[in-house]
Amino acid sequence: MMLHTLAVLVENNPGVLARVSGLFARRAYNIYSLTVCQTENPSLSLMTIVVEGDIQVIEQVTKQLHKLVVVHKVTNLTKEAVVDRELALIRVKVRTETRLEILQAVDIFRGRVVDMGKSNLTIELTGDEDKINAFVRTMRTYGIQELVRTGKIAIARSDN
Amino acid sequence: MGKSKEDIYIDPEITWEDVENLSLATCNGAKVLLDVMAGEGVKVIFGYPGGSLLTLYDALLDSPIKHILPRHEQTAVHAADAYARVSGKVGVCMATSGPGAANMVTGIANAYMDSVPLVIITGQVPTNLLGSDSFQEVDITGMTLPITKHSYLVKDAQEIPRIVKEAFHIAGTGRPGPVLIDLPKNVMAAEVIDPHPPKLSLKSYKFFSKGNSGQIEEAAKALAQSKKPVVYTGGGVITSGAGLILRKLIEKVNIPVVTTLMGIGSVPTKHPNLLGMVGMHGTITANLAVNDCDLLIAVGVRFDDRVTSGLKHKFATQAKVIHIDIDPAEIGKVVRTHIPIVGDAKLVLEELFQKVVPPKINEWWEQLREWKKQYPLCYEQDGHLNPQTILEAMGKIGGKSAIVATDVGQHQMWAAQFYPVNNGRQFITSAGLGTMGFGFPAAIGAQIAKRDSLVFLVTGDGSFQMSIQELATTVQYQLPIKIVLMNNGVLGMVRQLQKMFYNERFCEIQLHANPDFIKVAEAYGVKGIRVENPEQVDAALKEAIDYPGPVLIDCKISPDEIVLPMLPPGKAITEILGGRE
Numbered sequence: 001m002m003l004h005t006l007a008v009l010v011e012n013n014p015g016v017l018a019r020v021s022g023l024f025a026r027r028a029y030n031i032y033s034l035t036v037c038q039t040e041n042p043s044l045s046l047m048t049i050v051v052e053g054d055i056q057v058i059e060q061v062t063k064q065l066h067k068l069v070v071v072h073k074v075t076n077l078t079k080e081a082v083v084d085r086e087l088a089l090i091r092v093k094v095r096t097e098t099r100l101e102i103l104q105a106v107d108i109f110r111g112r113v114v115d116m117g118k119s120n121l122t123i124e125l126t127g128d129e130d131k132i133n134a135f136v137r138t139m140r141t142y143g144i145q146e147l148v149r150t151g152k153i154a155i156a157r158s159d160n
Numbered sequence: 161m162g163k164s165k166e167d168i169y170i171d172p173e174i175t176w177e178d179v180e181n182l183s184l185a186t187c188n189g190a191k192v193l194l195d196v197m198a199g200e201g202v203k204v205i206f207g208y209p210g211g212s213l214l215t216l217y218d219a220l221l222d223s224p225i226k227h228i229l230p231r232h233e234q235t236a237v238h239a240a241d242a243y244a245r246v247s248g249k250v251g252v253c254m255a256t257s258g259p260g261a262a263n264m265v266t267g268i269a270n271a272y273m274d275s276v277p278l279v280i281i282t283g284q285v286p287t288n289l290l291g292s293d294s295f296q297e298v299d300i301t302g303m304t305l306p307i308t309k310h311s312y313l314v315k316d317a318q319e320i321p322r323i324v325k326e327a328f329h330i331a332g333t334g335r336p337g338p339v340l341i342d343l344p345k346n347v348m349a350a351e352v353i354d355p356h357p358p359k360l361s362l363k364s365y366k367f368f369s370k371g372n373s374g375q376i377e378e379a380a381k382a383l384a385q386s387k388k389p390v391v392y393t394g395g396g397v398i399t400s401g402a403g404l405i406l407r408k409l410i411e412k413v414n415i416p417v418v419t420t421l422m423g424i425g426s427v428p429t430k431h432p433n434l435l436g437m438v439g440m441h442g443t444i445t446a447n448l449a450v451n452d453c454d455l456l457i458a459v460g461v462r463f464d465d466r467v468t469s470g471l472k473h474k475f476a477t478q479a480k481v482i483h484i485d486i487d488p489a490e491i492g493k494v495v496r497t498h499i500p501i502v503g504d505a506k507l508v509l510e511e512l513f514q515k516v517v518p519p520k521i522n523e524w525w526e527q528l529r530e531w532k533k534q535y536p537l538c539y540e541q542d543g544h545l546n547p548q549t550i551l552e553a554m555g556k557i558g559g560k561s562a563i564v565a566t567d568v569g570q571h572q573m574w575a576a577q578f579y580p581v582n583n584g585r586q587f588i589t590s591a592g593l594g595t596m597g598f599g600f601p602a603a604i605g606a607q608i609a610k611r612d613s614l615v616f617l618v619t620g621d622g623s624f625q626m627s628i629q630e631l632a633t634t635v636q637y638q639l640p641i642k643i644v645l646m647n648n649g650v651l652g653m654v655r656q657l658q659k660m661f662y663n664e665r666f667c668e669i670q671l672h673a674n675p676d677f678i679k680v681a682e683a684y685g686v687k688g689i690r691v692e693n694p695e696q697v698d699a700a701l702k703e704a705i706d707y708p709g710p711v712l713i714d715c716k717i718s719p720d721e722i723v724l725p726m727l728p729p730g731k732a733i734t735e736i737l738g739g740r741e
Contacts, residue, residue, distance in 0.1 A: 011364065015313070019305060026306045056492070063489035069310040069330060072364040 003032055004058045005084065005154050008047040008065060009073040012038060016070045020047060023068065029053060029061050033151030044072065048153045077154045084154035088132045089114070091122045093143035102142055109135045120145055167636050169608055171203050174224045189317040190219040190348040192355040193281070196324040198225055199357070202252050204243070204608060205281075206236040210256020211296060212283030215348040228608060228637060231629040233260045235601035237267025238627075241276050242565060242588050242605030248401070250332045251605070254281035258296030261342075262303065266595060268338050269307040273592025274422060275395060277336035279327050280308075286346040287315055301342050309337030317350035321357035329360055334367030335487040336399060367486060371503030371511060378499050379457070379482045380515035386455035386480075388524045389415045392438060392467075395422030395591070396460015396485060398584035402506035406459070407431070409509055413518040416528055418446040420461055421576055424587040429580040435528065436537065439467040440727050441573040444535035444736055447725075449528060450476050451733045459484045460505045463494035464592070470730050484508045535725075537577055545694050547571060547646050547717050551578040553697045554616055554644065557705060562614040563588065563606045567599030567623030570652035573723040575618045597626030600643070604630060607639040614705065617643045621674055622651045631684035634710040642704045643686075643712040648719040649674055656722045660737070681712040691715045 010016050017036060024031050032050040039046050051061055058076065065074045077084070094102055099121075106113060106123055109131065115122035125135055129152060136147065187195075193216065197205075204226045209217045220227055230236045233255040244251030251271075255264050261282040271278045284290070285297045301311045310330050312323050323341060331339040383389055397406055403426050410417055410433045417427050418438040427434045436443030438450055450456065456479040461467070468475040472494050483490070483497040484505055491500040501508050539548040551574055558564075564579055565588040566572040572589055581587045588606055590598035603617035624645055634641050646652075651669040658666050678688030687707055691700045691714065704711040724738030 015301065018302065022305045060489065060493060067487070067489055069362070069365050 001052050001054065003078075004051050004053065005077040005082070005152060006049045006051060006058075006062070006065075007075040007077055007154065008049055008071060009039070010045050010047060011070040011072070012043055012045040013070065016045065017047075019068055019070055020049075020065070023064055024051070024061075027060070027064060029057065035151045035153050037153075048151070050152050075156070077156060081157040082154045083157060084128055084152050085126055086129055086132050086152050087150045088125045088136070089122060089148045090125065090136065090139055090144060091115075091120050091146040092139045093145060094119060094121050098142050102139075105135070105138050109138075111135065167638070169204070169226060169228065169611065169637050169639070171611075172224045172226050174198050174203065187352065187355065188215065188219070188348065189314075189320050189343070189350050189352055190216040191222070192317075192320050192352045193324055193343070193348070194219055194223040194225055195355060196321050196357055197252065197279075197328075198223065200325070200328045201249065204228060205252045205254055206230055206239040206243070206605065207254035207281075208233045208236050208256070208260060210260045210283060212257040212285060212345040213254065213260075215345065216254070216281070216283070216343070228604070228633070230601055230604065230633050232627070233263035234267045234597070235604075235627050235630055235633075237264045237278070237280065238270065238595070238598050238601035239605035239608070240278055241267065241271045241274075242602035243609045244271075244276050244278060244605075245588050246563060246585050246606045246609040248585065250277040250279055250328055252279050252281070254283075256283040256296065257285055257300070258298050260296075261300040262298050265303060265307070266593075268304055268340065270590055270593040270595045270598060271338045272307040272309070274590070275336050275399065276338070277331040278338040279324075279331050280338055280340045282340060282342050283348075284313070284342045284344040287344045288346070290344065301340065304340055307338070308340050311340040311342065313342045314344065314347050317347045317352050318354070320347070320352060321355055325357035325360060326362060329362070330365060335396075368488070368502045369486075369504045369507055371484065371501040371508035373511065375499055375501045376508060376511050377515060379501060379512060380517070382455055382480055382482060382499060383413065383415070383457070384517050384519055386519050387521060388453045389455040389457065389519060389521065390435075390449050390453040390479075391415055391417040391457045391459065392420070392450065392461055393417060393423040393426040393459045394420040394461030396505050397423055397426040398460075400460065400486070400505040400507075401584070402459070402509050403427070403584045405506055405509045405513060409513045409516065412513065413516050414525075415519070415521065416449060416525075418442070418450060420464065420467055421589060421591045423461065424576055424589075425581040425584040428582050435532070437576055439464075440469070440729070441577065441723050441725065442727070443537055443577075444725050445528065445531040447727060447733045447736060448531050448535075450479075452527075453479045455480050455482070457482045457484070459509065461485070462490045465729070468494065469727055469732070471732065474732055543694070545692060545697070545715060545717055547574045547715070547721060548578045549694050550644060550646070550691075550697055550715055551575055551618070553701055554618075555580040557698070557701045558614055558616060562586070562616060563610060564616045564618060565589070565599050565602040565606050566617075567619040568594045568596045569620045569623055570656065570721065570723050571618050571620045571623075571646040573653075574646075577723075579618070596623040599623055600627040600630045603641045603643070604633055604637075604639055607641055608637075615639075615641050617641055619643065619645055620652060621645060621647045621649065621671055621677070624677075625671075628680065631681060631686050631710075631712075635685045639710060640708060641710045642701075643710070645677055645712060645714050646717050647674070647677065647714050648717045648721065650719040652719065652721070653723070655719060659722070660726070661728070677712060677714045687711045689713045
């Protein structure tokens with residue numbers, strides 16, 4: 001099974017998310033991650049949906065999405081050259097002995113410390129999925145207290 | 161008997177001038193709703209009033225649109241559904257919030273499965289109470305999300321003209337379907353400043369009409385080279401009005417046709433090129449032909465599991481598949497398609513007609529004729545009253561223009577097999593959802609759509625009792641429906657399945673306390689005729705048709721009658737049961 005990233009341009013109205021997520025649920029398509037935001041045009045929203053499935057499933061997902069009256073455009077960003085990013089906020093345990101190691105790791109991964117407690121640090125990290133996974137793995141050795149990730153957003157690279 | 165002159169249904173005359181005049185004054189949301197609907201050509205609404213629809217029913221008193229009051233919200237939807245199937249127009253129905261709306265759910269699902277254009281109006285609690293579990297509140301747009309083509313919850317009365325116009329456009333174009341408009345009580349009462357609907361502007365709603373010419377060219381080429389072609393037609397042919405061009409096409413190149421249950425009437429039953437219905441209770445010839453063909457031209461069909469037997473990888477395995485459908489999502493959904501053509505069946509077939517040349521398929525025809533001879537649709541005439549005899553007699557007396565509405569069960573399959581249908585929009589049945597109780601309200605909707613046509617209802621004692629209250633509606637509006645009740649005292653189709661696949665372990669299929677249906681009919685003011693042996697059939701039908709009002713013919717048939725042939729689900733064509741000489 002392959003993961004596909006779909007950029008779905010929808011109307012920015014109440015109930016639209018329910019229509020889209022309901023479609024995935026009742027046709028048994030598996031959503032891996034989903035992010036929604038307003039676009040430059042305030043009447044439209046963009047959903048970045050990462051969905052699991054083979055080519056036939058993705059083709060059906062795309063066609064079924066097109067049938068929703070609220071859906072303007074569906075772009076499969078998987079095959080295209082794209083820039084994709086995710087944002088993670090990670091609260092990790094620190095002790096005096098590990099503080100320096102952790103700060104070095106943050107530096108190497110180009111993260112930022114955004115909050116500090118007596119015995120923990122909160123780190124902000126952006127990047128593609130692999131980089132965040134790698135950083136999360138590194139932090140596990142110190143003890144992750146809390147972790148939130150946004151899910152993927154993606155944009156196609158410009159032609160020129 | 162409770163009926164009055166006003167109840168007799170005649171299409172109201174609504175002119176554009178009326179509509180213009182009506183809308184000149186500003187008025188409340190309810191009135192605007194009705195005016196815009198009148199402008200969309202609505203003549204009749206099937207509905208059931210209630211608390212949150214009071215403003216709408218008040219406005220209805222001043223509207224030229226007629227209203228029919230079936231005795232249940234579900235039957236109101238079914239009636240509107242059949243009205244749409246028979247007339248080709250968008251059917252309209254309405255019910256109040258909460259239980260009224262929830263009762264419509266099955267009806268909406270039924271229309272959605274069979275791609276029937278409907279606009280459904282539901283009342284809703286006032287906007288300030290929305291989401292507070294208030295009296296008679298349900299989230300009907302949420303509940304119907306998977307079974308509507310689109311839906312609206314109107315929160316601003318100023319949007320009513322636009323929404324109503326859009327709803328009719330969406331329901332009736334492309335692949336048709338039900339569109340629901342949920343109207344809170346206060347929105348209906350609010351004043352609308354501009355009652356005129358704006359120009360349609362639906363940027364995200366598109367549908368194809370003309371097929372890709374290159375693909376149609378490919379299809380014509382494939383047909384020319386084919387040795388064993390079969391055309392497989394469904395409801396899409398009827399919806400798009402492609403029956404005539406389909407007939408011209410199959411006659412020009414002399415190729416065989418099979419139809420789905422929804423496609424009955426797309427080719428006349430007696431057409432020499434028709435091999436019959438395909439699928440679970442289809443003819444053996446039709447099923448063998450599809451199994452054996454080298455080219456399958458699928459038009460307005462969706463490869464339902466009742467056709468493919470749920471075996472998509474064993475279905476027409478040797479065939480190149482041409483799939484013509486207006487819904488791109490149907491193409492490749494179930495089977496692999498070699499030549500997809502997205503477009504309106506009528507337009508595509510018209511273009512294909514210009515391009516096709518007859519293939520050389522004499523051998524194929526010889527094979528098909530042999531199968532036809534070997535495996536005719538037949539039944540044992542054993543002196544008892546057979547359902548098939550009744551249906552054949554109905555076909556004879558009904559002539560070419562009668563409309564048949566069916567319920568769901570054995571009688572439905574017998575009707576599909578043995579009642580000769582001449583045209584599209586004459587065989588009205590719940591195909592995709594298989595809704596028992598659909599038939600009677602469907603006959604009502606059909607009779608309203610075609611006031612002068614002979615309308616038969618073929619029903620069973622199980623299905624009929626799910627909508628038996630509609631006897632009142634037929635009497636109130638003087639709808640001369642001829643009800644043919646196949647009364648075997650059991651839930652026949654379930655009994656058949658238990659008999660064939662559960663070792664005759666019959667469970668909960670006896671309808672022990674069935675009433676005397678003649679007495680029930682008479683209690684409502686409907687004439688009743690009892691038929692107990694085959695000799696009485698013709699006379700009973702004649703008496704029923706000569707009688708000016710609704711008639712119920714109670715036909716006593718044996719519970720041991722079964723529908724054959726039968727292709728069990730998950731089985732290949734070689735395992736078909738029955739139907740051999």
